[in-house]
Amino acid sequence: MSVELLDTDIVHGRLHIPGGKPRGAIALTHGAGSNSDAKILQMMCDRFAERGLLALRYDxxxxxxxxxxxxxxxxxxxxxxxxxxxxAALRERYTGPILVGGVSYGGRQTSMLVAEQPEVADALVLLSYPLHPPGKPEKARTEHLPGITVPTVFVHGARDPFGTLDEIRAAAVLVTGPTALLEVPAAGHDLSRAKTDPSDAAVTAVLDLLGDSL
Structure with a gap:
């Protein structure tokens, strides 16, 4: 695996390139307070590349x-x-299945795009989805979820103040496509601070949900 800079007029980030021919590709982005160098993105992209996917983390x-x-x-x-x-930048480099996703705000915006334009990607990965502002469960950000038709994996900390695991399960039911939830024990909103690295289990959950499509 190697990591290369991707810097065009419209996309800036890092490509994690698998050792052999990619069997898929994924683009992951950051939350509201971070950037493409976020630790959780580096961990996830390393794991995806190790499992044979071309992985982009971008700003x-x-x-x-x-x-x-x-x-x-x-x-x-x-x-x-x-x-x-x-x-689109991944599609220029790879012709197979494309996955998209992100952390918190980045995941929410990605999920909204996939609901509006399902042709953008073949699957969705939501890390620490910000279901509602902390302490305000009545302001659930779920309006667009029924429009999501692609397979969707939620990776969520058991202590995340932006949504309990029960709330995330209820939200996942609204997604039209198949879903999976990976629970990260004792983790808050920042999954990189979990007691154990959740990235390998997260990538496994994604690959298990997609099965033969990758």
């Missing part, structure tokens, strides 16, 4: 505009366009 447009600070809600559509651009 969303809001992070490319400024190195720090949160995204602007009024410009979220630009971030969803950035997800589409990353998927």
């Amino acid at each position: 969303l447009p809001f992070r490319r505009r400024k190195p720090k600070g949160p995204p602007q809600p009024a410009r979220a559509a630009e971030d969803r366009s950035g997800v589409a651009d990353a998927a």
